[in-house]
Amino acid sequence: MNRFTGFVKKEFLHIIRDKRTMLILFGIPIVQILLFGYVLTNEIKDANIAILDHSKDETTARITNKLLSSGYFRLQSTIESEQEIEDLLRSGKARLVIIFESNFKKSMIRDGTARMQIIADASDPNTANMLVSYANAIVADFSRGLMVGQALPIKVDQQVRMLYNEELKGVFMFVPGTMALILMLLSAMMTSISIAREKEQGTMEILLVSPLRPVQIVLGKVTPYIGMAFINALVIIALGVLVFGMPVRGSLILLMAESFLFICMALSLGIFISTMANSQQVAMFISVFALLLPTMLLSGFIFPVENMHWILQGISHIIPAKYYIIIVKNIMIKGAGFLFVWKETLVLVGMMALLLLASVKKFKTRLE
């Protein structure tokens, strides 16, 4: 039998025989994406708001109505004075307070603009940000409705990144992030652990003493994981589309090609880690601290990069998942083509080349 196919076959047997590996490979991605998706939608649905309406006219009533019927907000109370606001927010009874200026409808008709204010409890900035965006979008939608009939816009400050996500589903944000996280973990962690396992069990000693070249050993270990990770990417996209109604506006082929690139990049990272780790435990440790946490926290997956301290922003530039998330969002949500993501693609290719080069340099043909 060919040396390489023999090696790959052996590797598949390891994966299939180990229930834990199988669970990590196929159980965790599905659970994680469903969990993230549902937790997020629930949180947005039940947000309590308070309304301070100085105007109490027909327009404010309609806006209020639209907000409350959106399904994202629930009216906690209607209040009468500014003094009550702080108390409501501090006690956590309301997460958002919406204030209409007096004579709202009148000034809208007279000046073409009327002012409303949104005050959010920003102790959880992420949710606050999201709620404000939701409220903004709903009001903007309302004003567009007015424009059609009366050409009287309400001035609303709207954020650009909401532009392509009119329905404002948080899950759209989480699918690309989860994909990045899972592909990163699977590819990098599983390869680094499986190479470290050979060292720990002493089998690496026999492989080294055999005529196999280091490149053959590494490729043989990595190949099955490319396939597994690719299947996972498909499963996650399918879940996003079928369960959460996420669109794929751009080219599916481009999306898969970019995912393949990211998987290969992550595998190179895994190989690089394994050159440093001599035991599964160390490989796991490095993977969690060097991959899992930064990918979750610094890639823009959970916290927007632009809100971070400048040091963390700097670090985020070397987090591969950041570029992949941008690529996926652009392709899936904005429907962008390769011309819009070539820079990020280039960064990933560069990272991969660098890691592979470093790994080959560091891979030892001897024991020390």
Place this chain on the structure above:
Amino acid sequence: MNTQTDNKPIIAVRNLVKKFGSFTANDHLTFDVHKGEIFGFLGANGAGKTTAIRILCGLSAPTSGELTVAGFDVYKNADQIKKNIGYMSQKFSLYDDMTVWENIRFYAGIYRMRRKDIREKTADLLKKLDLEPVRDKLIAGLSVGWKQKLAFSIAIFHSPAIVFLDEPTGGVDPVTRRQFWEMIYEAASNGITVFVTTHYMDEAEYCDRVCIMTEGKIIAMNTPSKLKEEYDTDSMDEVFRKLARNVET
């Protein structure tokens, strides 16, 4: 090194059975060990030696059978048993990142020895083992032989009635191995019963009496010289091979 005495046995085991699921690790073991005896428990890896020793030490509960150790019932008085035995296992039971003196103090503390006793006995021990110069050195820096001797000394530091040694002498040089056996003889002559497991058949020759196990069963029990006589050979290795052949057929 007492030979048979009329006293009550210090370890009495009747029909000990231990099952893990459908696998029977110990299959109706019955034996006695007497005070001051060096009792060898022999068998290949996986024969059930470690399982049996864990049960006798109160670390694991038997599936069935009657057992008393140092006069206590293993079902009811496992805690009392633990106070009256010493234990040294395959892997050194010393902390590599603690000094010689810290290890001794730690183990003495477990058995609630008095401060004054600890100080006196530690001084004696360090002197006897020639370890005084390294009392404040980390265990990690000691040679295998020293670790072994220190681990044994610590296992009998609280003067237990019985000391259990699980594969204590694997792979050390022949001189160190003999020094170790001399320590075991000394403990036995002080009235401590020594229960030792090993897969080195030639180690069996140092025991007063041995019990040979394969696949969870006792297949022979006697003094080494009687066994060699019975199987008409001059090595315990050969005794084991002949026994194994009998079991197969």
Place this chain on the structure above:
Amino acid sequence: MEIVIDTVSKAYGNTQALDEVSMSVSRGELFGLIGPDGAGKTTLMRILTSLLLPDKGRAELAGLDSRKDFKALRNILGYMPGRFSLYQDLSVEENLTFFASIFGEKFDPDFYLIRDIYAQLAPFKKRLAGRLSGGMKQKLALCCALIHKPRILILDEPTTGVDAVSRKEFWDMLSQLRQEQITTLVSTPYMDEAVRCDRVALIQAGKIMDINTPAGVVDSFKPELYSIATPHIYQTLLALKEYNDTYSVYPFGQVIHFIPTDASVSPHKVQDYLTKKGIEAVSITPALPNIEDCFMELMQDEHTNG
């Protein structure tokens, strides 16, 4: 010479694992490396298999330098590392197929080198390697090391932790391989296995103390050796340790081995001394030394001379 080791030294930090070791093994020889844990056996074998580089000195196997020609060397070596190093989650058959494939070969159960050994494994060919008994694991490991018809076989403690029956069977297999002109270097901590080798090197603390045939090692044992049988082993040991004419005394299984300071010390004299000490029922007879006695004697020499 098939294997030539020339003043090889290797240190790990402050520990000198090998100290100017030199030896050579001829083609087809079954050569034993005998010594306790930590003597340097594994380090030496790893240097020979090109897994480690020596700090000083050089090793040559089948004319290939272990440093420069390591790629060519790895094609002709069969190696069994110290602990069981096969894939425990693969079956017997899968392990063999895999190890054959990395040498670009097909696994053939009838291949003459492994046929006899594999016959014993065949009933368990579907069983996972991790579920085999100790003896079976070693046989499988040997099969895997032989599958590509190596010219030189290096086995690191293949019989450690294996029961007496399997140990004997394993050595029988090695004896058979000798007829196939495969040079075999095998290490063991069991002194009694030395007799199964053509020649042995006794190694202790990174130094080779003696290289000889097993019979030659025993023949070179000079001092008088007595075996003392007594029911009071410990008391006798203590008494003899204080005795003026004792060169060395140590327990040896059921008896005590005693070497007097010089040949003129008669058994009677020793007996009288023991009687005076109150130890009766003692029989003292001249004994033939075995490898273990020789090893200890050499250790004592090293100690006094070095």
